[in-house]
Amino acid sequence: MSSPAALPEPTPTSPATTTPGGWWAVCLCANWCGTCRDYRPLFDELARAHPGVRFEWVDIEDEAEIAGDLDVETFPTLLIADGRRALFLGPLLPQAPVLARLLTSLQAGAAGAAGAGGEAQQVFERVRIARGA
Helix, strand or coil, X not given: CCCCCCCCCCCCCCXXXXXXXXXXXXXXXXXXXXXXXXXXXXXXXXXXXXXXXXXXXXXXXXCHHHHCCCCCCCCCEEEEECCCCEEEEEECCCCHHHHHHHHHHHHHHHHHCCCCCHHHHHHHHHHHHHCCC
């Protein structure tokens, strides 16, 4: 059984840069959440292991305008986008391998993916604007 801190090896042929704008992994968290505080170093380490993906940490209380009307009930909540479309928005186990597998899966099927819906897209657009992309 793998440790939550164990990171999968990055794949050098990852399709992370094939979509205009590049891939994004956005963690929606709150500073008061102990699980989020514990997850942050793993999220940052995963970002270093996947340089083709832009990783962003959003504290939904400090940056409430990014979350907008989104009701985040479970932390951490992740938003994954291919650079144009939000493909996933939802709670995710705070383990680096889980996020790595989700990224790999979404990247492999991005061309045929339906998207995560209007609310997820709106949050992604606000993240892009807030982060100057």
